[in-house]
Amino acid sequence: MFWYMNEERELVQQAARDFAQKEVLPELMSMEVEHKFPTELVKRMGALGFSGWPHPKSAGGSAGDWVSYGLIMEEIAKVSTTLGVELMLQTTLCSAPIVFGGTQEQIDKYVKPVFEGKKIMAVSATEPVGVAQWWDWAARAKLDEATNEWVIDAHKIFTTGAGQADIYVVNALTAEPDNGPMSSSAASAFIVPAGTPGCYAGHIENKLGWNGSSTGAMNYEVRVPAENIVGKPGEMVGQEAGAWEPLVFGPMCLGAAEGAYERALAYVKQRKRDGGTLYSTLQVVRHSLANMWLRIEQFRSFVFDVLDREDRHEFDVPQAFGVKIAGAELMQYVGKEATMICGGQGVITENRLEQVYRDGLVSAIGGGSSYSFLDLVAMMVTGDGPPPGPPTK
Numbered sequence: 001m002f003w004y005m006n007e008e009r010e011l012v013q014q015a016a017r018d019f020a021q022k023e024v025l026p027e028l029m030s031m032e033v034e035h036k037f038p039t040e041l042v043k044r045m046g047a048l049g050f051s052g053w054p055h056p057k058s059a060g061g062s063a064g065d066w067v068s069y070g071l072i073m074e075e076i077a078k079v080s081t082t083l084g085v086e087l088m089l090q091t092t093l094c095s096a097p098i099v100f101g102g103t104q105e106q107i108d109k110y111v112k113p114v115f116e117g118k119k120i121m122a123v124s125a126t127e128p129v130g131v132a133q134w135w136d137w138a139a140r141a142k143l144d145e146a147t148n149e150w151v152i153d154a155h156k157i158f159t160t161g162a163g164q165a166d167i168y169v170v171n172a173l174t175a176e177p178d179n180g181p182m183s184s185s186a187a188s189a190f191i192v193p194a195g196t197p198g199c200y201a202g203h204i205e206n207k208l209g210w211n212g213s214s215t216g217a218m219n220y221e222v223r224v225p226a227e228n229i230v231g232k233p234g235e236m237v238g239q240e241a242g243a244w245e246p247l248v249f250g251p252m253c254l255g256a257a258e259g260a261y262e263r264a265l266a267y268v269k270q271r272k273r274d275g276g277t278l279y280s281t282l283q284v285v286r287h288s289l290a291n292m293w294l295r296i297e298q299f300r301s302f303v304f305d306v307l308d309r310e311d312r313h314e315f316d317v318p319q320a321f322g323v324k325i326a327g328a329e330l331m332q333y334v335g336k337e338a339t340m341i342c343g344g345q346g347v348i349t350e351n352r353l354e355q356v357y358r359d360g361l362v363s364a365i366g367g368g369s370s371y372s373f374l375d376l377v378a379m380m381v382t383g384d385g386p387p388p389g390p391p392t393k
């Protein structure tokens, strides 16, 4: 038994395993092959208490611990990275800024339905200029004092859940960037319910992995009530949540890698070869499995140590970035090895091995690229200072 397990956590783990095996697995190919967005499954994660797990009860959450959330994510991602990504979005980037920086009315109206399994959220930050350079965004929001509405004009790309979500959290500038420090930023977040006139999806991308996640363009030529801003204009709300996203990539990547390892092990032990099996007759296969196991166990220690630190409020931002970088690498390594040792069966989508390799590469970019995260880690760990804000004139 792993050090972080106890009776209560075993029950949580079992509930997530049951959901993943009994409800997600039968729907997997509709996501993987037909690229169908898993609306009902995302809502089920809310209804089961998973999406709001670490959030306070006042926000409709379960006030649960991060280690248990890691177990939930691990079990779900063993079956589907796409559903893991959706769980991550509902818990962190979409809802958390409102829980941390929004009003109780916003929480009641927009977050609680997500944690009750009635609604789905998405976040639209990225534009063609990227996401880190927010000061170059074209998206603007102006307050119309006559009607007390925000007039938003934003054209976003790479929104996961585009055209499928019920509620969008949209970033736009409320003032021109003043080339000052991050604290005087003009980037703001707004809540835009689907169905608001002028809110519509554009092209949904065909992409390497995270199939069925409906990642694509979203347009917001909308007016929303003044109270739909999250926090104050220019306030970077939910900074804490910013580090939660890479953190939860950890158990997601761990689960996905474990799933591929277990499926490959089962296959090579039954595939006949030369009077034995692939496993019994080929040392290269056994060594490949041993290497996969070793890297998975190393990563498990790292992930659950960092989750436990978050439970003890001793969590470090570079550790969260490190977890995401290492997790995406683990998925690519295990996904590739598991595919290789299973030969022809490895490349068949239904066998769910090559999927882990593809999803691993996407995980090295979506939610922040590993290369840019390495640069941030370097700045934070070596003490050269915080990441740069807008360039000075």
Ligand SMILES: Cc1cc2nc3c(=O)[nH]c(=O)nc-3n(C[C@H](O)[C@H](O)[C@H](O)COP(=O)(O)OP(=O)(O)OC[C@H]3O[C@@H](n4cnc5c(N)ncnc54)[C@H](O)[C@@H]3O)c2cc1C
Pocket: 123, 124, 125, 126, 129, 130, 131, 132, 157, 158, 159, 160, 161, 207, 210, 215, 362, 365, 366, 367, 368, 369, 370, 371, 372, 373, 375
């Ligand atoms: C599948 C998927 C889903 C996504 N979902 C969402 C979503 O729901 N909402 C949303 O708003 N966005 C979403 N994104 C956008 C995502 O966050 C960005 O694509 C990601 O952060 C990378 O930014 P970029 O595409 O602008 O690449 P760039 O930042 O332009 O990177 C290009 C290259 O430069 C490197 N690079 C960039 N900056 C640095 C640096 N400082 N140091 C070293 N190297 C660097 C990168 O590693 C990369 O190799 C999604 C992306 C993908 C692929």
